[in-house]
Amino acid sequence: MPNDFDAGELDDLMLLLLEGSISKEQFARLQTIIQQDPDAMWYYIKRVDLSGSIGWGLSSEVELEEPCEVPNLLDLLDELPPLDQAPVVPKVERRRKSRRGRQLQRAFDRVAEATQTMTLRMLAVAATFGILLIAASSLYQAIAIKEMAENNAEEERSTSRMVASERAAQLVDTSNCTWGQTQQALQVGNWLRTGQAVDLEQGVAEFLFENGARVILQAPSSLRIDSSGQATLFVGTLTASVPEEAIGFSIESEHLKLIDLGTEFGMVVTPSGAVQADVFDGQVSVTTRAEPEAGWSEPTLLRRDEVLSVDSAGTVARDPIVEPQYVHSIPGSPKRIAIRNPSFEQPVLSPLNEKDSDGQYLNHGQPMAWRVTKRSSAHSQNGCLRPPNGEFTDELPNGKQVGYTNRGETLFQVLDEVCSDSTEYRLVAWAGVRRLEGQQLDDSKVAIGSAQLVAGETVIAETDPAELASLKPGEWKRVEVHYTVPDNSRFVGQPLAIRLVADAKSDYQINYDALELVKVDVRP
Template identity: 25%
Template sequence: MDTPQEHNRLMELVGLLREGELDAESMRELEAIMQNDPAALDYYVESVDLYSMLHRQHGDVKESVDSVPPNPQAPVDRVGKRRSLGTAAWLAMAMSVSLIVGAGIDHWFWGNRTTSKSDATEVARRYDPESQEIATLRYASGCRWAAASALRYEGQRLSSESLQLETGIAVVQFDCDVSLVIEGPTRLDLVAVDEALLVKGKAVFRGLTDLDCFTLRTPFSKILDEGTEYAVSVDSSGDVMEIHVFDGRVHYESNDTLTEAVHLDAGQARRVEACGNQKKIPLASADFARGPAAHAKQDNALILSESFSYGGEKLVGQDGGKGWNGGWKRSNKRVQADVAEVVSSHAIAWPGATTASDRGSVLLSGTTSLTRSLEKPIRMDRDVAYYVSFLVRKPDLQRSKPSSGWAFITLHDPTGNKIAISPCGRMGTPKLIHNGRTAKTTKSLRESDSQLIVCKISAHRKKVDQVFARVYEFGTAVDSVEPLAWSMGTRPILDNSVFDEIRLVSNESDPVQIGDIRIGKTWGSVTSGYIE
């Protein structure tokens, strides 16, 4: 971590903040230093990231922060010891300082975006370090949950809680890279990042836990895997279970420590009773849902689409597609009409995808700004996950020096807040921006090749919000459900925006071809047709 040499005082203040000993006067001094020196702000942010990571892994951290910080785009929280009250207070204070300083940065970069001290206090209040998220509901289409269960939706982050599925199939992806496919009626209690309790119903385990075992408990036993795929069913009384091993090896043991542990290999199955009776049974893989329903219908989850099927006409005035309120128009009268507004009659090709004759694309080039209103806005003040996808291609220009311009697809609200997705920013690499918070990848969009960009907007009513993106190269297999790892992700912030329009904007940009924009509430609704 690079430390500004002229800021020994900065290091001292960050240390006081970490120890919870920073008084009001010192906090104002810290804020002033960061507001006036970008290097000081970078050092502070890296210190917060590093301390938080070390605490997640090792408990309370009192050592000085003097090593390289982790990658902030891919945090993995593991449930271990509960944070002490002092650490919780430190994290809340750190987030408050970040938001207060961020107010000036946002105003400078975005114009009318501001964050007040009351906003910072609210973010700190909504950040609850005691309720760590340990898994993601990666697939949940067509599911009906018990009335007593909490609100459930695909893409939802989950803490230690109970899932009560009445009908349907759902996939729970734990942060330790283990998934459980459950089929209703099932009750599954999430205990920790590496542990769950199947109270009743069916679950199929799949994971590559080479180093750390995952424990799946039942009312009277526990099952440990060794890089395995296996299924477990527990009857409604909780007294009888079956284990079917499809791949790898498992061993299970009764809660009664007097009973010897049993090992099962691939192709074996066993019926076990709470009283200790057990017997071999035939393997029955057909009795279990081993993954999401193939090519499940996603029409009701798709809320917006634009295929640009306008036969080579100008985009301004066109009003096709689904989920829009009116047609395309210029969002900036000072921008003159040019090639940037021409729609191509050729769709962007993608391996394995059927290219319909009625699909086209739009060519962004030079400087332009086009907008279109949404029929249903994207609400960041609700507990919901939205998914956005589009195809992009950079034509082969056969020039030695590319432009230093940029092109973005953005979601806008009336106050100027935005989520912006760039297939190729000034450095030529994809970029993601959420109200000033920026993330980017290191791999440039290659000329003549297509990419599929899929974003997840994780919105919350009472928690902070975050945006992620996955970039698929031409020829790369697209995940059938939401991936565990993303190409880039913005920092969590508090955002209650209501985005009611989409803009296509470019500034001195080389030509960039955009096609097939979709927004939906499930992963499958925006990736259908790309998954082989």
């Protein structure tokens, strides 16, 4: 019976299949050939059966582009011609590119004639068995390669998470500090890791925790860093300032545990174990216990100017037991300026688009934190979003949402702060570019925009637009700008504001997150 199919082409496709390097297009072509021509189907069965006999001895590790599903011949047996009409398998002389391919071809040629006497049932069983072995081998290799890659990636992520979790707080400022003899002297800029203890014999030290909380520790004190959002005060005095993004920060002692709800507070632990908590602003949740082995009490809410104390015997009172001299800031150290919704975790615009009597937008009945200036063609008047997984290579700088500006758009907020003379302002922001599905990297495209500090209606400082121009889709970058207000400046007394801008020529949407603004008195 003449062969209408191209045996050489079929051999090439089968070898690619057996080597595990067949593409989707080539696999589709293989299926078309064997389904449309009974002779090609017979040829395929016999070749695959042979590979099932010799393939294991010739196998080598290969990297699969993508696992393919081998055609199920049991579904095609009804289409086969009678055995006596089976075609003679031609001997094809063809130069193979791979060593394994040449070995398979020689084996095919040596035993081609012998296969003519096999019965249809034997062929079907042998071919099916061979196909299953090859499919299982290919699938196993593909799964193994995939699992290996996933395991390696997970190991890298776990290592990154472990390193990040260990790095809990940073020493950012000191004044006349003497450290305990049992520990190495700390320097400004040093990181403290989870579980690290701090013994301060003299002076004042300021720590910035990873979650954004600031703690000023006064000597003599002993403190342990438990995590990026928690510490234990064994003895001494501290003051904590907790911004919105660090709500949940906690300080624990033997008799008292304080969980911050967005505030500034102080805590004192005496050498006898008595403890006192003072709230300077906002509110905190406090639980107490008479003994270390006892369970914690139900939480008590403390508000501004309220005090709660526990003496060494475990007696709880709403009166102070000590009169501490809390230090709220180290002279010359940065002081945080409040930014409402600095990480865009709350909706920028109310879903109902509420407005006050002056036509200004409200956020669930409250004055807006961020205002949005949109192009007239913008489909949405919102200014924040929750990026799907995969749009950024790393985790978001803070929380689950980000602010965004498209070309020619602005996010801005007027702060409850006026410009002061002899003051240095430092604005920090994280800027990123989302990696959208199907997006191709293009070096000619750039993000153009900046974070701006504004006094009145004048931009007094902005981040370097060139810093954002180097951003690629999926990346985040920390940007910072400083500005020192001279004496008798015309900006003194003007309200400060922040603007987040995407230039009209920007090729990418620019995302912003985790903003921080601090000021430093630079008077001589």
